[in-house]
Amino acid sequence: MDERQALVAFGALSQETRLQVIRMLVVAGPSGISAGAIAEKMDVSPSNVSFHLKELERAGLITQQRESRSIIYSANYEALGSLVRFLMEDCCAGHPEICAPVAEVAACCAPTAEGKCQ
Amino acid sequence: MDERQALVAFGALSQETRLQVIRMLVVAGPSGISAGAIAEKMDVSPSNVSFHLKELERAGLITQQRESRSIIYSANYEALGSLVRFLMEDCCAGHPEICAPVAEVAACCAPTAEGKCQ
DNA sequence: TCAATTATTCAAGGATTGTTGAAATATGGA
DNA sequence: TCCATATTTCAACAATCCTTGAATAATTGA
Numbered sequence: 001m002d003e004r005q006a007l008v009a010f011g012a013l014s015q016e017t018r019l020q021v022i023r024m025l026v027v028a029g030p031s032g033i034s035a036g037a038i039a040e041k042m043d044v045s046p047s048n049v050s051f052h053l054k055e056l057e058r059a060g061l062i063t064q065q066r067e068s069r070s071i072i073y074s075a076n077y078e079a080l081g082s083l084v085r086f087l088m089e090d091c092c093a094g095h096p097e098i099c100a101p102v103a104e105v106a107a108c109c110a111p112t113a114e115g116k117c118q
Numbered sequence: 119m120d121e122r123q124a125l126v127a128f129g130a131l132s133q134e135t136r137l138q139v140i141r142m143l144v145v146a147g148p149s150g151i152s153a154g155a156i157a158e159k160m161d162v163s164p165s166n167v168s169f170h171l172k173e174l175e176r177a178g179l180i181t182q183q184r185e186s187r188s189i190i191y192s193a194n195y196e197a198l199g200s201l202v203r204f205l206m207e208d209c210c211a212g213h214p215e216i217c218a219p220v221a222e223v224a225a226c227c228a229p230t231a232e233g234k235c236q
Numbered sequence: 237t238c239a240a241t242t243a244t245t246c247a248a249g250g251a252t253t254g255t256t257g258a259a260a261t262a263t264g265g266a
Numbered sequence: 267t268c269c270a271t272a273t274t275t276c277a278a279c280a281a282t283c284c285t286t287g288a289a290t291a292a293t294t295g296a
Contacts (some may be wrong), residue, residue, distance in 0.1 A: 003137065011132035015254080019125055036272060048255060050274055055253095069263050069272050084205050087198065133284085153243060166285060168244055173283095187242045187293050 001082040005060065009083050012059035017044060018052045025062060025075040032074035034067070119200040123178065127201050130177035135162060136170045143180060143193040150192035152185070 001009075013019050021038060033041075039049040053073055056062045060079045064071050119127075131137050139156055151159075157167040171191055174180045178197045182189050 003141075007132060007134060007137055010128045010137070011253095014125060014129035014132045016125060017254095019121065019128070023121075034272080035274090039273095045256075046273065047257075047275080051254075054274085066263085069270095071273065080205065084202055087202050087205070129283095135284095154241090157243095163286075164243065165245080165287075169284075172244085184292085187240095189243065 001079075001086045006083060006086045008059045009061060009079070012056050012061055015052065015055075017042065017049070018056055021049070021052060021056065021073075022061060022075065022080075025073060026077075026080070028074070030074055032065075032072040034070035034072050036070060038073065119197075119204045124201060124204045126177045127179060127197070130174050130179055133170065133173075135160065135167070136174055139167070139170060139191075140174065140179060140193060140198075143191060144195075144198070146192075148192055150183075150190040152188035152190050154188060156191065 013022065020042060024038065024041065025033060035049060035053060036046065038044075038053070039046045042049065044052075053062065053064070057064060057073075061076055061083075062073050063076050064073050066072070131140065138160060142156065142159065143151060153167060153171060154164065156162075156171070157164045160167065162170075171180065171182075175182060175191075179194055179201075180191050181194050182191050184190070
């Protein structure tokens with residue numbers, strides 16, 4: 001992920017509705033949530049949620065797929081991971097002490113450490 | 119770090135000048151850089167850089183301290199680390215496979231692994 | 237104290253972003 | 267085909283953010 005992509009991604013995450021949508025989609029997992037369900041859960045108008053979903057998609061943070069009449073949105077975990085990496089790379093450059101607490105969190109997610117996350 | 123703080127932090131990082139300033143300050147280390155030097159390096163007017171520095175400070179991502187006539191700005195590594203954590207926590211919740219690549223980067227920054235970063 | 241240096245604040249205007257409701261598009265079932 | 271459902275698109279307006287240059291504040295040395 002280059003700086004330009006990160007810029008767009010940060011912009012996408014800097015709006016309350018969008019940040020909540022992303023969190024909701026991440027928790028929902030790969031099966032995703034339909035646009036209508038998102039609008040309902042967040043108590044936002046369909047056209048407004050559509051606007052924000054488009055913005056998140058433009059940033060590459062979510063993907064969509066049609067399922068009959070509904071359009072299902074899912075988090076793009078790879079993009080989110082890349083964004084975390086982008087943020088960390090500068091930290092790590094000469095400043096290991098900063099990344100230590102992050103490494104701790106990351107470590108509990110390693111394949112060999114399932115179940116250690118609280 | 120709660121959602122509100124993260125929101126402000128993402129907003130702060132979603133502007134080109136500010137993202138570049140943060141990267142510059144992170145690389146500069148704890149000794150920091152003066153407002154004037156930042157403005158000069160980035161080819162931005164003093165008042166404009168001052169505006170953006172204030173925004174970054176409001177987000178808690180940088181700190182300032184006066185040094186004679188200059189005001190020295192430094193990256194707040196703790197806040198940056200918290201932001202990375204915030205981003206990761208949602209990823210990790212049930213989706214270890216996403217954090218694996220991040221864990222890789224983080225691991226090379228652990229105290230026991232100095233020098234392993236490329 | 238006076239002038240020079242360094243940086244911030246302020247107001248004005250331009251640019252971008254967010255919200256709203258109505259109209260348009262796509263799908264599936266009667 | 268016609269209607270209901272699900273969502274997007276559009277235009278208009280409101281709100282927020284960014285830039286600019288002039289004025290202000292803080293510090294230091296002559």
